[in-house]
Amino acid sequence: MSKDNLQEKAKHILDANFNEDKGFTIPCEGLYPFQWNWDSGFIAIGFAHYDSNKAKREVEALLRAQWENGFIPHIVFHNDSDTYFPGPDFHLSKLHPLASKSHRTTGMTQPPVLGFVLKEIYDIVDDKEDMLNFIKQNIDKVFFNHQHFYNHRDPNQEGLVFIYHNWESGTDNSPIWDDIWETMDPPNYKFERRDTTHVDAAQRPTNREYDYYLHLIEIAKAHNYDDAKIAELSPFLVQDPLFNAMLIKSNEALIELYEMIGDSEDKISTLKAWQEKAITRFNEKLYNEKLGAYVHYDLRNEKQIEHLSSSSFAPLFSNIPTKEHADVMVKTLIKKFGGEDRYLCASFDPESDRFNPKKYWRGPIWINLNWMLYNGLNNYEFTDIANRVKEDSITLVEKYGFFEYFDSRKSVTEHAGYGGNNFSWSAALLLDLLKD
Ligand code: 2M8
Helix, strand or coil: CHHHHHHHHHHHHHHEEEEEECCCCCCCCCCCCEEHHHHHHHHHHHHHHCHHHHHHHHHHHHCCCCCCCCCCCEEECCCCCCCCCCCHHCEEEEEEECCCCCEEEECCCCCCHHHHHHHHHHHCCCCHHHHHHHHHHHHHHHHHHHHHHHCCCCCCCCCCCCCCCCHHHHCCCCCHHHHCCCCCCCCCCCCCHHHHHHCHHHCEEEEEHHHHHHHHHHHHHCCCCCHHHHHHHHHEEEECCHHHHHHHHHHHHHHHHHHCCCCCHHHHHHHHHHHHHHHHHHHHHHECCCCCCEEEEECCCCEECCCHHHHHHHHHHHHHCCHHHHHHHHHHHHHHHCCCCCCEEEECCCCCCCCEEEEEECCCCCHHHHHHHHHHHHCCCCHHHHHHHHHHHHHHHHCCHHHCCCEEEEEEEECCECCCCCCHHHHHHHHHCCCC
C-alpha cells in the first residue's frame, strides 16, 4: 500500500469510529464501544493531522467526565452498549462521593497522557493561536488531575504514584501481573464475557484472569473507590514505569505550555518540584541494574518485579534515564527484543517462558508502545534503531491491516494482526509516524 493510501485508510478508520453526536471516538467497533482515556489521547494526536476540531472535541469529551476531585476515569460510558463487559452497572462510579454527576464512568484511571497530548497537538496543527486558546481553557483541568495523583496515589510522598488495577496500567494481562495473581485467591465469579465474541479467545485473557480483575474492583467498590482505603487494602498496588513515565512526560509538557501561556508561576514551580522528586525516585527505585532497564515495583510486597517488557523502555520517551543508562537500555533492547528474526518491539520479553506471541499484552507488538519507543529513542539520538521501530510499525500495518496488536515473529507471514481490526490508536499513531 502506498503512503497516501495508508494515510487515507487511517483517516477513514478514525472518522468511522468517531461518534459525531457525543464527540468522541471508540477504540474499536464492538470490542470497545465507549470512550477510553489513553486511547482518546492518542486518537487526538491522529486527528490533529487533518481535523483539529475533532482533536479538540475528543479531549473535551474526556474532560467533561472528570470527577470533582480531579480524577479522570479510564472509561466514560457516554452511551449504552451491550457488546462490552464489564459495563457501567458493574463499575458503579457513583459510589465515590466526588464522581462525575453527569457521566457514568469506571472508578479507575489509565496512563495520564493528556498533558503531553496537548503539547503534541499544539505542535502538529497550523493554527497555533486557536490551539493555544483551547489549551488555555483546558490545561488547569489536567494540572488538577496531576495534583490528584500526587495527593492521593503517592502514600509515601516519594513522587511515584501507584495503580491498583492491571486495567489502570493499559498493559492489561502482561505476565508482570502473574506474580501478583499468585498472592490472591478470588472466588470464581459468574459473568458473561463479551470480548471473546469479537476476538479469538486464544488472543484474550482467560476467565480465571477476569476473576482477578473483577475481584480488585469489588474490593475498591466495597470502599467506595476511596484511594486511601485502596492503598491500605488492595492486593494489587504497583508503581508502574510506563504509567509514571506518562505522568512525568505530561508534567514536562504542562511546564512548557504554561510557560507559553504566561502568568502561571505558581503552577510551574509546583510542576518543577514534582518533576525533580519524581525523576530522582524513579531512577533510584525502578531501574534494575541486572536487567539493564526499568521494571515495575510491587508496593504491596515491597519488591521490584523483575521482568522486561515494552514498559521497561517507556522512560526514554520522558527523558528519565541518564545517557549512560539509556546506552545500556538500548543494548538490552537489541539483545532481548531486537533479533533479526523479529519486528520491534514485543510487549514482553521474548526469551521468557511467560512470553506468548499471540496473546494480548503477553508478547504481541502494540503501535502505541512503538510510537513511544520511536520518540524515546530519538530523544537520545539513537536514530537508526528509532527508524527501525518506525519502519517495523509501518510494515506490520501495511501487511496485515490496522489491527490492535501484531506478532513480532517475522516467520509468521499470514494473519499476524490480532485482536480488533480498524483499531483507532493504530490508525491515529500511524498517521503521526507517517508525517515526515
Ligand atoms: C484494553 O483494555 C480493556 C480494559 O480497559 C479491555 O481489554 O477490555 C487495553 O489494551 C487498554 O490499554 C486499552 O485502552 C483498551 C481500549 O483500547 O483495551
